[in-house]
Amino acid sequence: MRRMTARPANAHQARLLRLLRDGGPNSRAQLGDQVDLSRSKLAVEVDRLLETELVVADGLAASRGGRRSHNIRLNPHLRFLGVDIGATSVDVAVTNAELEILGHINQPMDVREGPVAVFEQVLSMAAKLKATGIAEGFDGAGIGVPGPVRFPEGIPVAPPIMPGWDGFPVREALSQELGCPVMVDNDVNLMALGEQHAGVARTVADFLCVKIGTGIGCGIVVGGEVYRGTTGSAGDIGHIQAVPDGRPCACGNRGCLEAHFSGAALALDATEAAEQQRSPELAVRLEANGTLSAVDAAAAAAAGAATALDLIREGGNRTGQVIAGLVSFFNPGLVVIGGGVTGLGHTLLAAIRTQVYRGSLPLATGNLPIVLGELGPTAGVIGAARLISDHLFSPA
Numbered sequence: 168m169r170r171m172t173a174r175p176a177n178a179h180q181a182r183l184l185r186l187l188r189d190g191g192p193n194s195r196a197q198l199g200d201q202v203d204l205s206r207s208k209l210a211v212e213v214d215r216l217l218e219t220e221l222v223v224a225d226g227l228a229a230s231r232g233g234r235r236s237h238n239i240r241l242n243p244h245l246r247f248l249g250v251d252i253g254a255t256s257v258d259v260a261v262t263n264a265e266l267e268i269l270g271h272i273n274q275p276m277d278v279r280e281g282p283v284a285v286f287e288q289v290l291s292m293a294a295k296l297k298a299t300g301i302a303e304g305f306d307g308a309g310i311g312v313p314g315p316v317r318f319p320e321g322i323p324v325a326p327p328i329m330p331g332w333d334g335f336p337v338r339e340a341l342s343q344e345l346g347c348p349v350m351v352d353n354d355v356n357l358m359a360l361g362e363q364h365a366g367v368a369r370t371v372a373d374f375l376c377v378k379i380g381t382g383i384g385c386g387i388v389v390g391g392e393v394y395r396g397t398t399g400s401a402g403d404i405g406h407i408q409a410v411p412d413g414r415p416c417a418c419g420n421r422g423c424l425e426a427h428f429s430g431a432a433l434a435l436d437a438t439e440a441a442e443q444q445r446s447p448e449l450a451v452r453l454e455a456n457g458t459l460s461a462v463d464a465a466a467a468a469a470a471g472a473a474t475a476l477d478l479i480r481e482g483g484n485r486t487g488q489v490i491a492g493l494v495s496f497f498n499p500g501l502v503v504i505g506g507g508v509t510g511l512g513h514t515l516l517a518a519i520r521t522q523v524y525r526g527s528l529p530l531a532t533g534n535l536p537i538v539l540g541e542l543g544p545t546a547g548v549i550g551a552a553r554l555i556s557d558h559l560f561s562p563a
């Protein structure tokens with residue numbers, strides 16, 4: 168199988184590649200309708216892409232009068248690896264150039280074991296996917312990690328829940344192991360890219376994507392592009408103070424949103440409620456399992472346990488208050504809620520909506536949908552594949 172060695176030579180070719188990625192096979196005439204090029208210039212650019220084998224002819228297009236042209240599509244042999252590293256699990260997927268998932272594996276994993284152990288597992292999972300025959304190699308890989316990333320270098324910087332990762336050269340190390348270009352970003356930015364490409368945010372140019380899992384973060388999309396800030400830390404809302412003089416947080420401050428409502432915080436609150444006999448349902452689960460997780464709290468709430476429902480509503484209220492400030496500041500067209508804690512479902516969503524609609528001006532919230540993500544655990548791996556394809560489908 169050929170590996171991707173060419174890159175688009177100019178912005179016109181890059182635009183054509185992204186149109187084919189996002190819209191699938193298309194005729195020259197239909198591509199011409201979407202780009203600002205004369206017919207002759209378009210023909211030149213498409214022919215050059217055909218010569219590079221980044222695109223291939225794909226059957227005759229529907230007639231629009233006159234001679235029928237061939238459809239053009241991205242090379243069907245191109246393969247991208249998407250890796251979404253969470254605090255307690257890792258997802259690895261292989262996609263084609265149109266970002267369709269061809270194979271996907273999820274395994275439990277503790278990010279605190281450090282980068283060497285985690286990447287041994289990632290490489291093992293990638294090898295398992297290759298062994299199924301869906302890929303002989305990878306043309307590029309995108310990696311998401313649950314902490315701040317200095318984006319140009321692909322290096323985590325002082326990630327609060329990732330001891331041992333500070334300054335680790337993720338992009339360089341994995342590029343050497345995989346033998347292909349690698350891009351690295353914060354996991355919530357990749358969730359936002361995934362929902363934008365194939366999920367609930369497909370038609371929205373300006374939106375917020377809030378991930379509530381072991382930690383809390385926010386992907387910010389402006390004009391269709393992820394906004395990362397000057398150094399890559401934009402959207403780190405988990406460390407906005409939600410409770411004055413509240414709980415100590417892993418970041419060193421007190422009262423952070425993440426310390427009061429995240430997967431870890433909800434597990435802590437549920438355990439406390441069980442030990443204090445405030446919830447018979449949670450006490451039974453603690454007795455049976457020895458520990459409680461956010462999943463236990465969600466299951467107890469689903470069974471009607473009042474204390475568990477109260478914990479979720481309280482966390483949703485605090486999260487909603489923070490998001491209300493973001494909505495007033497940014498005025499997005501959509502707010503997407505994703506991550507592991509979204510298993511809490513509509514109890515959580517209702518609490519967040521109430522606080523946002525109550526706390527932001529009507530001009531900002533009058534037509535503002537606040538919805539759960541559509542893609543679940545595949546959002547991150549699709550976003551990771553989108554990240555590397557954005558890089559490779561840009562002029563070299």
